[in-house]
Amino acid sequence: SSSTTTSASGDGEKPLTLGFVNGNTIEFHTCLQRSMEARAKTAGVTLLTSNSAMDPAKELSNIDDMIAKQVDAIIVQTVNIDSLEGGIARANRAKIPIFLTSVASVDQSKILGAVITDVVKVGRELGEWLVKDNAGAAADVAVIGGAPGAAADLMNNAFKKALTGGPRIVFDQPAFWQRAKAQDVAENLLQAHPKIKYVFVHNEDMALGVLAAFKAAGRTDIKILTNGGSPAGIDAVRSGEFAVTVSNTPKSVGEMAIDDTVGLLQKKEGVKKIATVSDMLITRDNADQAPPYCS
Amino acid sequence: MNAVPQARPAAALELTGVSKSFGGAAALREVGFSLLPGEIHALAGINGAGKSTLVKIMSGALSPDGGHLLIAGHAHSALTPRRARALGVSIVHQHRTLVPQLTVAENLFLGRLPTRAGRVDWRAARAQAARALADLGVEVPATAIAADLGPAEQTLVEIAREIQVGGRVLILDEPTATLGGADAARVHRIVRTLSARGIAVVYISHHLDEVLDLADRVTVLRDGRHVLTASTAETDLPSLVRAMTGDRLAETRPRTARTPGRAVLELRDLSAGPRLAGLSLTVRAGEVVAVLGCAGDGQTQLFPLLSGLRRPSGGDVLVGGGRVPPGSVTAALAAGLRCVTGERLTYGLVPGLTVDENLDLTGRGLRRPWSVRWRRMHREAAGARTRFGVTTIRPDPPVATLSGGNQQKVLLARWLDRDVTACLLEEPTNGVDVAAKADIHRLIDGLAARGAAVLLASADVDEVLRLADRVLVVRSGRTVADLPADRVSRDDLVSLSVGGTAS
Amino acid sequence: MTTAAHPRRRTIGAALPPGLVRHGGVLGVLLLIAVFTTSRSDVFLTAPNLLNVSRQIAVVAVLAAGLTLLMTAGGIDFSLGAIAAVTHGVTAQLIVAGVADWAAVALALTLGAAIGLVNGTVVTVFRVTPFVATLASSTILTGVALLVIGGQSISIGEHLGGLGFGELLGVPVLIVIAAAVCLAVGLAMRWSAFGRNAFAIGGNENAARLSGIPVVRTKLLLYTLGGLLAGLGGVMLVARLGAASPGTGGLHLELTVVAAVVIGGTALHGGSGTLVGTILGVLLLGVVANSLNLLQINPYFQDVALGTVLMVAAVANHLRSRRH
Amino acid sequence: MTTAAHPRRRTIGAALPPGLVRHGGVLGVLLLIAVFTTSRSDVFLTAPNLLNVSRQIAVVAVLAAGLTLLMTAGGIDFSLGAIAAVTHGVTAQLIVAGVADWAAVALALTLGAAIGLVNGTVVTVFRVTPFVATLASSTILTGVALLVIGGQSISIGEHLGGLGFGELLGVPVLIVIAAAVCLAVGLAMRWSAFGRNAFAIGGNENAARLSGIPVVRTKLLLYTLGGLLAGLGGVMLVARLGAASPGTGGLHLELTVVAAVVIGGTALHGGSGTLVGTILGVLLLGVVANSLNLLQINPYFQDVALGTVLMVAAVANHLRSRRH
Numbered sequence A: 001s002s003s004t005t006t007s008a009s010g011d012g013e014k015p016l017t018l019g020f021v022n023g024n025t026i027e028f029h030t031c032l033q034r035s036m037e038a039r040a041k042t043a044g045v046t047l048l049t050s051n052s053a054m055d056p057a058k059e060l061s062n063i064d065d066m067i068a069k070q071v072d073a074i075i076v077q078t079v080n081i082d083s084l085e086g087g088i089a090r091a092n093r094a095k096i097p098i099f100l101t102s103v104a105s106v107d108q109s110k111i112l113g114a115v116i117t118d119v120v121k122v123g124r125e126l127g128e129w130l131v132k133d134n135a136g137a138a139a140d141v142a143v144i145g146g147a148p149g150a151a152a153d154l155m156n157n158a159f160k161k162a163l164t165g166g167p168r169i170v171f172d173q174p175a176f177w178q179r180a181k182a183q184d185v186a187e188n189l190l191q192a193h194p195k196i197k198y199v200f201v202h203n204e205d206m207a208l209g210v211l212a213a214f215k216a217a218g219r220t221d222i223k224i225l226t227n228g229g230s231p232a233g234i235d236a237v238r239s240g241e242f243a244v245t246v247s248n249t250p251k252s253v254g255e256m257a258i259d260d261t262v263g264l265l266q267k268k269e270g271v272k273k274i275a276t277v278s279d280m281l282i283t284r285d286n287a288d289q290a291p292p293y294c295s
Numbered sequence B: 001m002n003a004v005p006q007a008r009p010a011a012a013l014e015l016t017g018v019s020k021s022f023g024g025a026a027a028l029r030e031v032g033f034s035l036l037p038g039e040i041h042a043l044a045g046i047n048g049a050g051k052s053t054l055v056k057i058m059s060g061a062l063s064p065d066g067g068h069l070l071i072a073g074h075a076h077s078a079l080t081p082r083r084a085r086a087l088g089v090s091i092v093h094q095h096r097t098l099v100p101q102l103t104v105a106e107n108l109f110l111g112r113l114p115t116r117a118g119r120v121d122w123r124a125a126r127a128q129a130a131r132a133l134a135d136l137g138v139e140v141p142a143t144a145i146a147a148d149l150g151p152a153e154q155t156l157v158e159i160a161r162e163i164q165v166g167g168r169v170l171i172l173d174e175p176t177a178t179l180g181g182a183d184a185a186r187v188h189r190i191v192r193t194l195s196a197r198g199i200a201v202v203y204i205s206h207h208l209d210e211v212l213d214l215a216d217r218v219t220v221l222r223d224g225r226h227v228l229t230a231s232t233a234e235t236d237l238p239s240l241v242r243a244m245t246g247d248r249l250a251e252t253r254p255r256t257a258r259t260p261g262r263a264v265l266e267l268r269d270l271s272a273g274p275r276l277a278g279l280s281l282t283v284r285a286g287e288v289v290a291v292l293g294c295a296g297d298g299q300t301q302l303f304p305l306l307s308g309l310r311r312p313s314g315g316d317v318l319v320g321g322g323r324v325p326p327g328s329v330t331a332a333l334a335a336g337l338r339c340v341t342g343e344r345l346t347y348g349l350v351p352g353l354t355v356d357e358n359l360d361l362t363g364r365g366l367r368r369p370w371s372v373r374w375r376r377m378h379r380e381a382a383g384a385r386t387r388f389g390v391t392t393i394r395p396d397p398p399v400a401t402l403s404g405g406n407q408q409k410v411l412l413a414r415w416l417d418r419d420v421t422a423c424l425l426e427e428p429t430n431g432v433d434v435a436a437k438a439d440i441h442r443l444i445d446g447l448a449a450r451g452a453a454v455l456l457a458s459a460d461v462d463e464v465l466r467l468a469d470r471v472l473v474v475r476s477g478r479t480v481a482d483l484p485a486d487r488v489s490r491d492d493l494v495s496l497s498v499g500g501t502a503s
Numbered sequence C, D: 001m002t003t004a005a006h007p008r009r010r011t012i013g014a015a016l017p018p019g020l021v022r023h024g025g026v027l028g029v030l031l032l033i034a035v036f037t038t039s040r041s042d043v044f045l046t047a048p049n050l051l052n053v054s055r056q057i058a059v060v061a062v063l064a065a066g067l068t069l070l071m072t073a074g075g076i077d078f079s080l081g082a083i084a085a086v087t088h089g090v091t092a093q094l095i096v097a098g099v100a101d102w103a104a105v106a107l108a109l110t111l112g113a114a115i116g117l118v119n120g121t122v123v124t125v126f127r128v129t130p131f132v133a134t135l136a137s138s139t140i141l142t143g144v145a146l147l148v149i150g151g152q153s154i155s156i157g158e159h160l161g162g163l164g165f166g167e168l169l170g171v172p173v174l175i176v177i178a179a180a181v182c183l184a185v186g187l188a189m190r191w192s193a194f195g196r197n198a199f200a201i202g203g204n205e206n207a208a209r210l211s212g213i214p215v216v217r218t219k220l221l222l223y224t225l226g227g228l229l230a231g232l233g234g235v236m237l238v239a240r241l242g243a244a245s246p247g248t249g250g251l252h253l254e255l256t257v258v259a260a261v262v263i264g265g266t267a268l269h270g271g272s273g274t275l276v277g278t279i280l281g282v283l284l285l286g287v288v289a290n291s292l293n294l295l296q297i298n299p300y301f302q303d304v305a306l307g308t309v310l311m312v313a314a315v316a317n318h319l320r321s322r323r324h
């Protein structure tokens, strides 16, 4: 903490204070915040945090509160893609820059920068992996999704588009990001389509619920494709329970967010305004090279 | 326009062939009824005869299954309370219909608060309410909350409300059931005044003296059928009773002399709030002691205090010489105290449960068994129903669907159909018909004969004379007189209960 | 003696806003939190922060006002949050489709009122318990809200900016609207026959019906008004957020509104309620949320803290009312 | 004649589960959905799928049974879902910490009961409205549940597998437990003094107290039982999932449970309720969820479909009961 950083305003002595508005309290968000806190500490930056608990209106209130606290910049892990127009407008008016994590599909002139995860790419990569794995042959494929809406839809559509040739989607139902619900839906899936060969589950927590259902039914033949990169997910891939997952870890997102925000505020050279967090397709073969998920 | 002058004036309200049944059981069968302008028309009949049902139909609260209803000569098929009011028919129901959380003033103007420029004129409402209450001699502040009033005061407020509405027909369903002599007299005066102004009054009461004294005509219902309509000048009490009960005669056997034993129930300096300041009294085994007092004079506090619902601020209750721990229902019950409320629906019965289960509740509370044996419950309840004359038109209906008097009998049967050491009876014959009233009086005689100490809080002077060995008069929560019953006259009691002195 | 005491009671009751005396519990907890937060954060008691808090609670206040009136009459509407979600989506879609701002707002309000009317009809005509009926319609409307915006965020750009960010004599328009709604509802509850009928219906519906109060009509109107205000809340949401998006309004908002109203002392079974209490409840929730942020309480502890405050306020409320 | 009819009626009343007759509405809607789904999916009416459905509703049934009894007594517990969330987390953490399975389960059940007892105490001793008190404790417990698992999934591996996946004479253990709980509660509601006292308290608390029924003790017991069953639900959740994870239980579960109970005809204000109705309500919700999947209903329409079913059942329920 002896290292002093200069603030964007050029006031040489005052250390930076950043505000982080988190979107939820599940594992991803917990790790995201932890990695940011760790990185902020080493960078000598003060990090104030708040949480919107999936409520866009609360998100705006949190941004308001950060503005009231006169932070140097606000980092937002938004609840929904694009929902924070009002928040951005408000921050702009107060002349406090905003930095986004995970998404950046708003007018980019109004934000300081962003670290994005490309969900379209994730969906596409998984779809392509499936086609390759099945060698283009016919196969029944199911999707167990998150909540209907932007992020899940983007990933889903990309996945479907990538399924060229034989594989066809015979089941596509939501489990609302709940592990227990995913288990129920997977059970119903087994009833409706026992011949299913692949299941794409939108996150690893739900995928673990799906796995529990499959195990209970003695079905080890169905390949589970998912997204996350959490320790539990990587373990499942390593043991063959998941066929494949995509690692785009909150640790990388959080660290990049702090680095880039500080860099952009201090107008450092070579800091990209919009950076994409590198993701990695993880199968049994490369499970040991999976990046750490949490700080 | 009418060429032919009619022999009698057009009826203010007329029913022909009205029937009504509840779940297949008939409460009214082809009843006809005609109410003349300015007359006081009493409706009589034993509990469950259909009186309340009939007046509910007149006032639009219930719609009949068949028959016709004419108000001032016009037929009305889809009458609602709202329409009935607009047509000048107002009613005071047997079950109180005040809004408990609102003030007396607001209750008086329910649905028609005075407004000025679209906003409620509270000042006017209070002033008008105060005037209306003063007119009737009701000493209730217009700003009091309805829930804080006693039953008598609530009744008077309701009567005041309906009179305020005005109109040509006023229906009173047992207005005096919970009123003491003075309040009842006040109601009678009001009714006579209104009738003199040309308002027709339908008056339901089980006090047959009252009926004969007050009404011009009387109609008797039995088992939902019209039995007779007669001028009160041409009928007398025995024939009225016969018409009501059919074969079953209401005997009013003179009471037997009692010889009280040792002191069983003692109150020592019992105090609670401003209304009860150091009340002391003793009731001995086999003795019936009546407490008389104006509404709000402290005797209304006896029920919450003796039952353990409320903790007194001072003083003791003793049963059989032992002090009953205050403020505990369980302790009161364990001591052998049985308190029968005068507000059966608030503190007595569980309306949604059936008659038999309500009867079983007391035993369950006392014995605390693990299980409920339905068969045995029904068997025991059948006996209690017979003994207390509970009649229902369906096998074991929810208590809520019983007529008022039958509910009262269920309440009494619950508490008195077993061994009793000492009991408090609040208005035990509230809403009970003549025949049943005599039965209940005999039951209370029996209770005393078996050595129970009976404390009676009744506003019914005749009942007090019929039952009590001693009469205590309380004022501001203190005993001001303790008189042997055989040395006071009816007039003395009436005068005492309104705050006068015995002659 | 007893009678002498009455006139005194009367004067005090009339002079003090009905309810302030009754809400010692909530008021006490509110002050306590304010004092504590002020002592720990110099931002709390600044004008910008207080404006912040009031802007944040404006929508909740509008919905809570409608619910207070409805609950006083013994009703309940669990779908208000979902109605707001639907109307916020509809407003955005209409604006994106080129409808004039004012027309979009008018349509959204009408839609809210219409949904309220449907709820009211189910409750009065089919006599479904209000809780059940509105729980069902809340579920339906949550789906509809999602369908309306196609599960995506719909930006309205600079539209409705005057509503969302404008000021009137230095006071944000959102706050002005919320204050106006609260004032109107508060006055209606005290001074209008409609409002008093709501009390009578909630206190004893049978008595109300028997005294000729148009019970069905009043209830329909109350649900319609609730829907209308929820519709207004939806419009305020989209104006403030600058976009309609999944998850806005709905259950979150609903639970906040219900919590504010009940903590404000309105009885679930009807017959009593004050807008003052509701406003205190709304304020309490808003101040707590703000304080949790200012004091940097760990998000995991925020629910615990909020719940504890609610519990303490409820218990304090009770202790106060007993002493009376 | 009338008296002769009495014994007959009474016998019928005792022979038929009290309530089946009253629930024509829910039963009708349930059958309708079953017929419709069967006509569109040949899987629906197969034994494996029906077992599937019953396994899925087991947890809801256990919580709903407790809530039915509690609501009959005029209580409500909005925190049951949150209690389940806490106990499911605690069970997982204990097992991970090396505590024996049975001991972890016993501790979780005890914890659930203890939380219920606290709720009951707040409601009876401090006389806070049950809805308000349990809404507050639900908020607290939601935070606690997150804290317990640190916001992360906690896997229990093969532990509690016998509970989560085992079978007893071919019937999944989860179903056996749920059936046993429902049977016990159903019998208690009809045949035990405790259960009947709940009806009396819900019907008229004053009258019940004056009859010598131990009102406070009964209520405390009811809340404790509710908490215990919610604790059991939490254990069942973690056994079935093989892990504790954020978002399990909580508000989702709570609303499902409340919806099942109220759609089953238990009055919110107490005094009446049947376990048969609740079971029908639970079944209805389970069958709808299953049908939505089997029939591949568009995700965007699922809430609309569920809400519509609830609304139709509520209205149908009412129409049936009117004809009676």
Ligand SMILES: Nc1ncnc2c1ncn2[C@@H]1O[C@H](COP(=O)(O)OP(=O)(O)OP(=O)(O)O)[C@@H](O)[C@H]1O
Pocket (backbone or CB within 6 Å): B022, B023, B026, B027, B045, B046, B047, B048, B049, B050, B051, B052, B053, B054, B094, B391, B392, B393, B401, B402, B403, B404, B405, B406, B431, B433
């Ligand atoms: N809502 C109802 N549901 C079912 N039965 C009812 C209902 N109301 C009245 N009854 C039945 O109809 C019959 C007539 O009742 P009603 O109240 O008219 O009697 P009543 O003459 O007023 O008796 P009381 O003198 O005891 O007040 C009774 O047997 C009663 O049980």
Ligand SMILES: Nc1ncnc2c1ncn2[C@@H]1O[C@H](COP(=O)(O)OP(=O)(O)OP(=O)(O)O)[C@@H](O)[C@H]1O
Pocket (backbone or CB within 6 Å): B308, B309, B310, B311, B327, D124, D127, D216
């Ligand atoms: N709902 C209840 N739960 C538990 N105990 C109760 C309940 N209602 C009443 N009691 C018991 O009955 C006693 C009397 O309660 P009540 O509120 O009527 O008396 P109070 O507060 O002394 O009356 P007041 O303030 O009007 O003088 C209480 O002390 C309490 O022990």
Ligand SMILES: O[C@@H]1[C@H](O)[C@H](O)CO[C@H]1O
Pocket (backbone or CB within 6 Å): B149, B150, B151, B300, B301, B303, B304, B342, B343, B347
């Ligand atoms: O007897 C009643 C009640 O028991 C109440 O507690 C007070 O008012 C009296 O009239």
Ligand SMILES: [Mg+2]
Pocket (backbone or CB within 6 Å): B051, B052, B053, B094, B173, B403, B404, B405
């Ligand atoms: Mg009657």
Ligand SMILES: [Mg+2]
Pocket (backbone or CB within 6 Å): B047, B094, B174, B403, B404, B405, B430, B431, B432
């Ligand atoms: Mg009667």
